[in-house]
Every structure is written in C-alpha cells, then in structure tokens.
Amino acid sequence: MKKSSLLFILLIIIGIGISISCESDDICPESTPTTPSLIIEAYDAENPTNSKAITKLVIGGIGNDKTLTNGIISATKIVLPLKTDANTTQFALIKDAFINDNGTPDDTSDDYYDGNTDKITINYSREEIYVSRACGYKTIYRNVTFTIVPDTDNWIKSRQSLNDNQSVEDESETHYNIFH
Structure with a gap:
C-alpha cells in the first residue's frame, strides 16, 4: 500500500512540474x-x-498580375507593401481607371484595367529585426527613395519625402506625399 501511495504522490509531483514548465502557445498578437x-x-x-483624393484608382504591382486594390477606389492615403526579398519595388497607379473589355463584352477573361497609368519605383535597403519567438523577424526599410517614371501624361506631378534619409519602420506615419 505504501508503494502505491508513494507512486501516486510522485506522479502528482511530476505532473505539477510538467504543467509549470510548459509555456502557453506562442501566438503573435495582432497588435505587434x-x-x-x-x-x-x-x-x-x-x-x-x-x-486631394485620387479618383477611380487601381494599384498594381509591376512584375506580378495582382492588384492591391479591391476594384476601383478613391483615396487620399495609399498603403504600399514593399518587397522583403529585393531592394526595389515597382507599382502601377492607374487614375481614372475603368475596365476595358477589349472589344468582347461577353468575355471577361480578356478584360483589364485601363486609364492614366503612372509607374513608380521605390528603392531601399532592408534590415531584418528580431521581434519575438512567436512573431519572428520583421523587415524595416532604410534610405527609401521614390521615383516617378516619366511618361507623356504623368498625373503625379511631384513627390515629397517627409524626412531626410527616409526610412519605413512603422505604419503610424506618412512617409511620402504626392501632388496631383
């Protein structure tokens, strides 16, 4: 009887030790x-x-077939994700956009966005920063430059960095202004 009581107490102690040493699931909070x-x-x-709102705007990444906007929007603020595996990201910003049906209104497979397209190039250097075990690393961008690719009908007239040696470290502040 004493052996079984001793074994029971030992199992309880081991169980308490295991529950103390275990950590809760590592989940990266959305607020991080x-x-x-x-x-x-x-x-x-x-x-x-x-x-001034940019009317009928569509934003697409150059080098992929994805649009960043969900359809045609009007906006005074634009949020552009930068590549974490390259030092350059390019976008096409289409103002006064419309869907061109390519002369085939019944066939949507060949439709595309049309309008006044300005292309921009964002150059930067990348730095990875450790956040936590649950969240891993994040990339911040240093020495960010913004170039408007010239064409015959640029709707973006100019751009202005809000800081010298602009960096992108968080999304709580504006990094560039554009004038149109």
Whole structure:
C-alpha cells in the first residue's frame, strides 16, 4: 500500500512540474508591429496644403498580375507593401481607371484595367529585426527613395519625402506625399 501511495504522490509531483514548465502557445498578437508598408498621402498640386483624393484608382504591382486594390477606389492615403526579398519595388497607379473589355463584352477573361497609368519605383535597403519567438523577424526599410517614371501624361506631378534619409519602420506615419 505504501508503494502505491508513494507512486501516486510522485506522479502528482511530476505532473505539477510538467504543467509549470510548459509555456502557453506562442501566438503573435495582432497588435505587434510587423513588416511595415510605405504610406503615401495625396495632395492638390495647385494648392499643396489641401488633401486631394485620387479618383477611380487601381494599384498594381509591376512584375506580378495582382492588384492591391479591391476594384476601383478613391483615396487620399495609399498603403504600399514593399518587397522583403529585393531592394526595389515597382507599382502601377492607374487614375481614372475603368475596365476595358477589349472589344468582347461577353468575355471577361480578356478584360483589364485601363486609364492614366503612372509607374513608380521605390528603392531601399532592408534590415531584418528580431521581434519575438512567436512573431519572428520583421523587415524595416532604410534610405527609401521614390521615383516617378516619366511618361507623356504623368498625373503625379511631384513627390515629397517627409524626412531626410527616409526610412519605413512603422505604419503610424506618412512617409511620402504626392501632388496631383
């Protein structure tokens, strides 16, 4: 009888020790800052202190077939994700966008967005920063530059960095202003 009582007490002690040493699941909280996106705000080129919505906007990444906007939108603030595996990201920003049915209104497979397209190039250097075991690493971007690719009909007239040696470390602040 004493052996079974001793074994029972030993099992309880081992069980308590195991439950104390176990950690809760490592889950990265949604509130934890991760790799930030580039924030751009739009202003009126004629009156630079006034915010001005970009009408009928579609944003797409250059080098892939994905659009960042869910359809055609109007916006005064643009959030652009930057590549974490390259030092350059390019986007096509289409103002006054519409769906071109390519002359085949009954066939949507050949439809595409059309309008006044301006292409922009974002260059930067990347730095990985450890966040936590649950969240892993995040990338921050240093020495960020923003170039408007010239064409015959640029709707983006100019851009302005809000800081010298612009970096993108969080999404709580605007990084660039564009004027159109």
